[in-house]
Amino acid sequence: MIGRPSRRLLTVLAAVLLVAGTTWFTGATFTSGTSGSVSVGAARDYYPPRVSLTAQPTIVSGAVAVSATASDTGSGVARVVVQYAAAGSSTWTSLCSDQTTPYSCTWDTLTVADGDYQLRAIATDNVGSTTTSATITTRVANPAAVELATIPDDVRGDVVLRASVTGAGTRTVTSTFTYRLAGTTGNWLSIGSCTGLTGLAPTCTWATGTLADTYDVQVESVVGSGGGQVKLVDVQTDVTVDNLAPTVAVDAPTPLSGTVQVIATALDEDSGIRQVELSYKPTLAATWTPLCTVTVEPYRCAFDTTGLDGALGYQLRAIATDVVGNSTTSAVISRSVNNAMPSIAITSPLGGDRVTGTKTITTDHVTAGRTVSGVLFEARPVGNSDWTSLCTDPTAPYTCDWATAAIVSGSWELRATMTYAGLTGNQSVASPSVIVTVDNSPLRALDVQAANGGLLGKVDGGDSLTFTFAGDVQLGSIRSNWDGTSVTVTVSMLDRAANPTAATDRVSIPGLGTVAFPQNLVRKKKTVPVTASMTATKVTAGGATTTTVVLTFGAVTSGDLSTSTAAGAMVWTPLASIRSTANLAVSTAAATESGASDRDL
Numbered sequence: 001m002i003g004r005p006s007r008r009l010l011t012v013l014a015a016v017l018l019v020a021g022t023t024w025f026t027g028a029t030f031t032s033g034t035s036g037s038v039s040v041g042a043a044r045d046y047y048p049p050r051v052s053l054t055a056q057p058t059i060v061s062g063a064v065a066v067s068a069t070a071s072d073t074g075s076g077v078a079r080v081v082v083q084y085a086a087a088g089s090s091t092w093t094s095l096c097s098d099q100t101t102p103y104s105c106t107w108d109t110l111t112v113a114d115g116d117y118q119l120r121a122i123a124t125d126n127v128g129s130t131t132t133s134a135t136i137t138t139r140v141a142n143p144a145a146v147e148l149a150t151i152p153d154d155v156r157g158d159v160v161l162r163a164s165v166t167g168a169g170t171r172t173v174t175s176t177f178t179y180r181l182a183g184t185t186g187n188w189l190s191i192g193s194c195t196g197l198t199g200l201a202p203t204c205t206w207a208t209g210t211l212a213d214t215y216d217v218q219v220e221s222v223v224g225s226g227g228g229q230v231k232l233v234d235v236q237t238d239v240t241v242d243n244l245a246p247t248v249a250v251d252a253p254t255p256l257s258g259t260v261q262v263i264a265t266a267l268d269e270d271s272g273i274r275q276v277e278l279s280y281k282p283t284l285a286a287t288w289t290p291l292c293t294v295t296v297e298p299y300r301c302a303f304d305t306t307g308l309d310g311a312l313g314y315q316l317r318a319i320a321t322d323v324v325g326n327s328t329t330s331a332v333i334s335r336s337v338n339n340a341m342p343s344i345a346i347t348s349p350l351g352g353d354r355v356t357g358t359k360t361i362t363t364d365h366v367t368a369g370r371t372v373s374g375v376l377f378e379a380r381p382v383g384n385s386d387w388t389s390l391c392t393d394p395t396a397p398y399t400c401d402w403a404t405a406a407i408v409s410g411s412w413e414l415r416a417t418m419t420y421a422g423l424t425g426n427q428s429v430a431s432p433s434v435i436v437t438v439d440n441s442p443l444r445a446l447d448v449q450a451a452n453g454g455l456l457g458k459v460d461g462g463d464s465l466t467f468t469f470a471g472d473v474q475l476g477s478i479r480s481n482w483d484g485t486s487v488t489v490t491v492s493m494l495d496r497a498a499n500p501t502a503a504t505d506r507v508s509i510p511g512l513g514t515v516a517f518p519q520n521l522v523r524k525k526k527t528v529p530v531t532a533s534m535t536a537t538k539v540t541a542g543g544a545t546t547t548t549v550v551l552t553f554g555a556v557t558s559g560d561l562s563t564s565t566a567a568g569a570m571v572w573t574p575l576a577s578i579r580s581t582a583n584l585a586v587s588t589a590a591a592t593e594s595g596a597s598d599r600d601l
Helices: 007-020
Strands: 024-026 029-031 050-053 063-071 077-086 093-098 103-108 115-125 130-132 136-140 145-148 158-166 173-181 203-207 212-223 230-242 247-251 259-267 273-282 289-294 299-304 313-322 327-329 333-336 343-348 358-366 372-381 388-393 400-403 410-422 425-430 434-438 444-451 464-470 487-494 505-509 513-517 527-541 544-553 571-574
Touching: 050 115, 050 130, 063 077, 063 115, 077 103, 093 103, 145 212, 145 230, 158 173, 158 212, 158 230, 173 203, 247 313, 247 327, 259 273, 259 313, 259 343, 273 299, 289 299, 343 410, 343 425, 358 372, 358 410, 372 400, 388 400, 444 571, 464 571, 487 544
Parallel strands: none
Antiparallel strands: 050 063, 063 103, 077 093, 077 115, 115 130, 115 136, 145 158, 158 203, 173 212, 212 230, 247 259, 259 299, 273 289, 273 313, 313 327, 313 333, 343 358, 358 400, 372 388, 372 410, 410 425, 410 434, 444 464, 464 544, 487 505, 487 527, 505 513, 513 571, 527 544
């Protein structure tokens, strides 16, 4: 007899059937079938994360690192948010949300008022559970500070002054702006409406009136009152105030005929000349016609008068504008026009030009309907009464190649004489003479170039000047026992007003000479020493040797150097003490920077 199965056996069979999952019995009838297996899962993360803030100092200021530690044994930490609120407030502000350990934020306490604050961290795990840490309290106590907003280097008229005070918290703030002559230690002078200003962002207007010099400007802010009062000061040095207009004069040949040069002379000792506009008009007309606008010296332009009405008189003027916008109109000059008679003028070289090697002399002429038989070109040393013939050109445009290599260097005078058929036979007319400098010395200044190594338009560390001599320089005549390897020198940056005879700012280099700049690079009446390094190299090609000296400026800490946006050409005048290896003296004729006009440094 088969007995009833035990309960343990039934349990085992049931487990086997459940595991097999392929057949089953229903009631007393056997039914065959199939089924798939089923996986049943349960949440593994029943617990929220843990989080706590790292302790903070009792008093904090500036940028503060706020960090937290967080962990989660189940799904892991998704992020930690760090927040702050003023003590006693329920309004929380988030500093950051960090998703990776170490969980940290930077709290810029300068953005909040001084006082007590609560800090907390909120951790969230990957299934959304959150935990808020216990709060910690710290006190923000930033030292107060005042900062004067940057004033432009060159100003005039009404100047807006601004400052900002930080770290004052809820304390009262009273600010005053003052000024005094730069480089002095006298009393600070008050500025009208700029006294006793309240608030964290004091602003006022400095009416500079007729001031024209370099000044230091100061803001003084008083924070708090009574025994807790703190005085704060910030100063900007060397602000050039220029309320004086430049000086300017204009000149031109008389009478006007053919193409002539109209020349202006302009000077501004404070901010410097920005541009000169030359213009003309018939004497009885009301409207001026511009000839040209020139931004660098020499301020001149060519004026073709052949289209003008000879029956009318004409007037010329120049308008000079300085860097800050002051302008002056020159006295008007009157000129007659005579293009009814033949005339001729030399258009290249122009007066003051330096000539070396072979130079082509070019002209402009008016025939007035006459037949021209030719133009004779002549030259003579300045002070000599006798002219020497250079060449004759029978056909327009009348030019002459002047070979200067074999003549004595120095000042030479040029003229061109045009011969034409007159009513009673051949007649002639001579051009206005042009005085140039001929320089074919074996040793002479050939070129000067600049390279910018920092802020464009301002002398600073890394800027360099490259000087090129035509010839083999005896380096020991520049610096004793020098072999061209790097040496340290101290150069002087000089403002034009530091020397009444100078028309431009310049740099003086021991043993090498001076370089005149078209820009206003040095503040009024200032002299700035700058340490620099100097090297030299020589190159011989085709039997000719050139010597190159490179001067590189070191770090510049003085505030007496200004920034200029003007373009122009530098002019280098070498020292007469420089000698060639054959012991020949260098020519002291100046070399003008070749290439396009630019902001040199």
